[in-house]
Amino acid sequence: DLSLLVLRIALRCVTCEAGVIHVTGYVGREVNVSCSYDEGYESYEKYLCKNDCGDSDLLITTSNSSKNKYSIHDNKTSRIFTTTISDLHSVDAGKYWCGVTRTGKDIYTEVDCCDTVTKVQSYEGYSESVSCPYESQNSLKYICRGNRPSTCLQQALITSDTKQNGRFRLDDDKMSGTFTVTINSLTRNDSGSYLCGVQRNSELDVFSAVELEVEGKKNHSNSSLHQHQEDIICCQILMVSFTVMYTWTCLHSNIDANIDANEVQPLCILCIFRSR
Known part of the structure; x- marks a missing residue:
C-alpha cells in the first residue's frame, strides 16, 4: 500500500536491527544472500531490494519467488530466507536490503553485495590482461592491489588518466564498456588480490575483484x-x-x-x- 511505499523510499531514516552482511561472488556464477529473522515472523512476506528500496528497487518477494535472475526461498524452520542472484556481473555490486514486511516499519538488514571475483592464472615472465566491465562511460577507471575499496584510488597502480605506468597498461574500450589492464613480465610477487575501480562522483565507487595467481616458469x-x-x-x-x-x-x-x-x-x- 501507499504507507509501505513511503516507508521504503524513506529507508535511509530507518535503523537496521542487524549488522551489515557482506557477500562476495564470482563473475558468471550465482551468489546466495541469506538473512535471518526473529520468531513470530514466519508467515510474513520477505523481500530483497536495492539502493533506497523504492518501488523500482524491489527485486524479489516471497509472494513471487522467481523473477529474472533472482529467486527467493524462506526456510521457516530455521527462520532464514535466502535470495539467489544468478549470472553475477560487476554491475550487481552495491547496497541491498533484506526486508520483512510488517505493520508500521518494516524490518531491514543491510547487505553489502556482490563484490565479484574473477580468477586469473598465468606464468612468470608472461603478460596477462585483466578485463573490467563498467557502465559509467566518462568516469575515471583504475586498478589497485588488495581488497580495501576505501584506499584503492589513492593506491592505484594505474588509472585511465595515465594509461601506462611501468609494467602496467590500461586500455579503455568505451564501445564495449570494458577497460583492460595488462601486466607485463609477471613475477610470483604479482600474485594476489586486485580491485578494478570505477569512480562515481555522487555515489560510492563501483568495484570488481580479481584474484591473480602467477605460477613458476612453464616447463617446456x-x-x-x-x-x-x-x-x-x-x-x-x-x-x-x-x-x-x-x-x-x-x-x-x-x-x-x-x-x-x-x-x-x-x-x-x-x-x-x-x-x-
Whole structure:
C-alpha cells in the first residue's frame, strides 16, 4: 500500500536491527544472500531490494519467488530466507536490503553485495590482461592491489588518466564498456588480490575483484620429452605397418610357380629383414 511505499523510499531514516552482511561472488556464477529473522515472523512476506528500496528497487518477494535472475526461498524452520542472484556481473555490486514486511516499519538488514571475483592464472615472465566491465562511460577507471575499496584510488597502480605506468597498461574500450589492464613480465610477487575501480562522483565507487595467481616458469622440457615419446611410438607403428605390407607383397608377388615353399620362405624373411 501507499504507507509501505513511503516507508521504503524513506529507508535511509530507518535503523537496521542487524549488522551489515557482506557477500562476495564470482563473475558468471550465482551468489546466495541469506538473512535471518526473529520468531513470530514466519508467515510474513520477505523481500530483497536495492539502493533506497523504492518501488523500482524491489527485486524479489516471497509472494513471487522467481523473477529474472533472482529467486527467493524462506526456510521457516530455521527462520532464514535466502535470495539467489544468478549470472553475477560487476554491475550487481552495491547496497541491498533484506526486508520483512510488517505493520508500521518494516524490518531491514543491510547487505553489502556482490563484490565479484574473477580468477586469473598465468606464468612468470608472461603478460596477462585483466578485463573490467563498467557502465559509467566518462568516469575515471583504475586498478589497485588488495581488497580495501576505501584506499584503492589513492593506491592505484594505474588509472585511465595515465594509461601506462611501468609494467602496467590500461586500455579503455568505451564501445564495449570494458577497460583492460595488462601486466607485463609477471613475477610470483604479482600474485594476489586486485580491485578494478570505477569512480562515481555522487555515489560510492563501483568495484570488481580479481584474484591473480602467477605460477613458476612453464616447463617446456617436459612437453618436449612427451612429444619425443609420441614420435617414437608413431615411428614404431609405421614400421610394423610397413613390415606387414611388405610381407604380404612378398607372399603374393609374381614368383615363379616352380619355386616351392622352402624357397619362398627365405625370400619373405629377407623382405621383412630389409623392411627393418
